[in-house]
């Protein structure tokens with residue numbers, strides 16, 4: 001029987017397990033996909049602890065981890081158009097990506113360009129698409145100055161590149177260990193931690209035009225007052241606080257068109273995915289620990305599952 005990495009109830013890493021499960025049957029509008037790679041995201045372990053996505057019901061236990069995946073179509077449900085068995089695809093799984101087989105909703109799934117590896121495609125639907133949505137939402141003009149907090153993580157690494165590609169000057173906060181990495185992406189590095197606002201002021205004496213926050217909490221509280229217009233604050237990491245401070249959450253498009261666009265940016269070399277760690281499905285727990293530490297660099301991927 002095919003394997004899947006699940007949480008059996010809400011809790012810490014002790015509730016995780018590698019189990020065997022039936023191959024899921026695609027319902028209307030769904031694709032059965034043999035997973036080749038699955039991206040690992042903070043939301044994966046947050047769901048294990050009991051977090052529920054706004055507007056969605058908790059899934060039944062055991063719940064398969066994983067919000068983004070790439071693989072090969074092995075079955076097509078009723079009412080699906082534009083996909084056939086054998087197609088290489090990527091998107092947001094309905095039934096979890098850390099599995100040998102998953103279901104993808106066809107309406108928001110994209111065809112993987114041949115030039116793109118499954119590993120690279122697997123990190124586009126959550127982290128890279130969130131970065132894309134956020135940079136587009138801000139709509140900054142070339143020459144503007146954007147502060148990105150948590151710039152060396154999964155979303156930040158893509159957001160820095162996308163903003164730089166749009167001609168935006170970027171200041172990226174990250175730990176000292178990521179200074180060289182942040183600079184290699186084309187941003188000015190400012191070390192995170194106490195005294196952050198003063199360091200940002202020194203790095204941007206003419207001020208900043210917008211904040212793309214990926215950390216939340218004290219970091220978000222520290223940088224929000226640097227803006228003259230709080231409406232130019234968006235956050236993927238701390239929505240309620242961003243709203244309290246006069247900003248907004250990143251509005252996710254969640255469309256196949258956005259997936260096509262970010263894939264094209266990778267294919268044309270405008271964007272790199274920076275996958276810094278890969279793990280087999282049997283070691284999915286280690287992959288999760290790397291992200292749950294809060295200090296992964298770029299993206300972590302579970303590879304070659306089926």
Ligand SMILES: NC(=O)c1ccc[n+]([C@@H]2O[C@H](COP(=O)([O-])OP(=O)(O)OC[C@H]3O[C@@H](n4cnc5c(N)ncnc54)[C@H](OP(=O)(O)O)[C@@H]3O)[C@@H](O)[C@H]2O)c1
Pocket residue numbers: 041042043126127130149150151152153154155156173174175176178192193214215219236237238250252291294295296297298
């Ligand atoms: N709404 C959505 O659709 C959506 C989509 C994707 C992500 N998100 C959320 O956005 C956030 C970022 O996601 P991600 O995938 O980029 O996460 P990530 O890969 O874990 O990166 C987060 C970065 O934040 C920094 N960081 C962590 N704790 C910190 C602290 N206490 N103070 C300062 N910096 C800290 C880390 O940098 P250093 O190692 O340099 O400290 C890390 O690189 C998460 O909360 C995630 O759940 C939301």
